Structure formats: C-alpha cells, structure tokens
Amino acid sequence: MTARNKPNGPLTGWLEAGSELVAEQLAGVTKQVNAHIENQQRTIDELQARGAVLDAKIKQALSPATVLDNVEQMVKANPLWSLVPTFNNKGAKRAEQLDALSAKVDLLVEQVALLAAKEAKVKAEKLAAEKLKQAEAEAVSSASTETVVKPDDDKLATPEKPTRRPSTRKKTVATTPKVKTRSVSTAKPPTRS
The missing domain is CATH 1.20.5 (Single alpha-helices involved in coiled-coils or other helix-helix interfaces)
Structure with a gap:
C-alpha cells in the first residue's frame, strides 16, 4: 500500500501543478467573463428602460390623431387656407x-x-x-x-320766453381785494431862494 500513496513520479507532480495553475487561471477568466456579462446586462437593462421611454414618446408623436392634428395645423397656417371653402364650421x-x-x-x-x-x-x-x-x-x-x-x-x-324761476342756489359774488390808495398831496414844495 505504500506504492499507491506514493506519487507516481515527478511527471505526475508537474502535471498536477500545471492543472492547478490552469484551473486558477480558468477561474480568474471565468470571474472576468461573468463580471463583463453582468456589466453588459446592466447596460442592456438601462438601454431598454430608455428605449421604453423613447418608444412611448415616438408612439405618441406618430399616433394617427397627433399626425393628423399636426398636418391640420400646418395646412391652416398656410395663407392659402383662407381661400378654401369650409364645410364643417x-x-x-x-x-x-x-x-x-x-x-x-x-x-x-x-x-x-x-x-x-x-x-x-x-x-x-x-x-x-x-x-x-x-x-x-x-x-x-x-x-x-x-x-x-x-x-x-x-x-x-319772437315769442316771449317764459320767466325763469328764481334760483335757490347761493350766489357767489367775486370780490376784489381792497387796494390801498396813495394820497397825493397837492401842496407845492418850498422853493429855494
């Protein structure tokens, strides 16, 4: 039993060591691939959310009712529209x-x-x-x-006009302010001799 537990030789040791090294590298590559796939999945989910919003906007903008309203407004904005007879107004x-x-x-x-x-x-x-x-x-x-x-x-x-009734309103009389008059003497000044 001693022969079974013993390694078969140096070649088997090298093979085991190489396979472990390859397994570690394979696990590292697998982790990187999984991380890359998760990043891509997140990006795809974000793009789908944005696409849903844009899709709703496009559907709303390109709906037949909206398109007809836009075309009707453009036609009515044309100056020639006033020349076209209307039947629904x-x-x-x-x-x-x-x-x-x-x-x-x-x-x-x-x-x-x-x-x-x-x-x-x-x-x-x-x-x-x-x-x-x-x-x-x-x-x-x-x-x-x-x-x-x-x-x-x-x-x-000319017929006579009827006399007017006396007014009951107070009459205002304009008065002029009293002005002082200067007295002028008629006496002659004494003459100098």
Missing part, C-alpha cells in the same frame, strides 16, 4: 353672422332713435308756429272788433 360662421347682425340692429336702433328725436323737434316747432299764428289771428280778430291796435312786429316775430 357652420356653427362658427353662424355665430359670426349673428354677431354682425346684432351689431347692425344696434346701429339701426340708434339711427331710428335719432330720427324720432329730430321728428319730435320738427313737430314741436310746427306746433309752436301754429300756436303763434293762432294767437296772431285771435289778436287781429279781437283788435278789429274792439279798436285797431297795431301789434308790435318784434313781439310777433
């Missing part, structure tokens, strides 16, 4: 037309009020002229029956 056009019509109606109401005021003024002037003629006719008829009195042309031409 009937409500907005109606609102604009109603606003324009209401503004016109307001203007017409103001003009009618002005015309009514002018007509009332003309009517009042005609009524005053008729009353004046009637008063003249009565004065002439009463003058012809009693005595012939020549009416003043000035009174007939």
Whole structure:
C-alpha cells in the first residue's frame, strides 16, 4: 500500500501543478467573463428602460390623431387656407353672422332713435308756429272788433320766453381785494431862494 500513496513520479507532480495553475487561471477568466456579462446586462437593462421611454414618446408623436392634428395645423397656417371653402364650421360662421347682425340692429336702433328725436323737434316747432299764428289771428280778430291796435312786429316775430324761476342756489359774488390808495398831496414844495 505504500506504492499507491506514493506519487507516481515527478511527471505526475508537474502535471498536477500545471492543472492547478490552469484551473486558477480558468477561474480568474471565468470571474472576468461573468463580471463583463453582468456589466453588459446592466447596460442592456438601462438601454431598454430608455428605449421604453423613447418608444412611448415616438408612439405618441406618430399616433394617427397627433399626425393628423399636426398636418391640420400646418395646412391652416398656410395663407392659402383662407381661400378654401369650409364645410364643417357652420356653427362658427353662424355665430359670426349673428354677431354682425346684432351689431347692425344696434346701429339701426340708434339711427331710428335719432330720427324720432329730430321728428319730435320738427313737430314741436310746427306746433309752436301754429300756436303763434293762432294767437296772431285771435289778436287781429279781437283788435278789429274792439279798436285797431297795431301789434308790435318784434313781439310777433319772437315769442316771449317764459320767466325763469328764481334760483335757490347761493350766489357767489367775486370780490376784489381792497387796494390801498396813495394820497397825493397837492401842496407845492418850498422853493429855494
């Protein structure tokens, strides 16, 4: 049994030592490869997270509704868009037309009020002229029956204005500050001889 426990020779010792050395180097390389794989896995996970965010942004930006909205805004920004007839904005056009019509109606109401005021003024002037003629006719008829009195042309031409009621306001009287007057003597200065 002594032969079995003994090493077989120097060659086997060298082989065992070499295999242990190779195993250590292989374990070191394996650790480096595993560390490198873990680093790559972390990097891939970070890139996937960033990609998910970018993917959501791209999907949102390239969704059909967003694309159509962007195209619609670009087309409406074009000056030629105003020349294209619109078929779907009937409500907005109606609102604009109603606003324009209401503004016109307001203007017409103001003009009618002005015309009514002018007509009332003309009517009042005609009524005053008729009353004046009637008063003249009565004065002439009463003058012809009693005595012939020549009416003043000035009174007939301009009717008297009614007297005004006395004012209840305090009247302020502007006063001038008192000025001292200098007395001037009329005596002659003594003459020198």
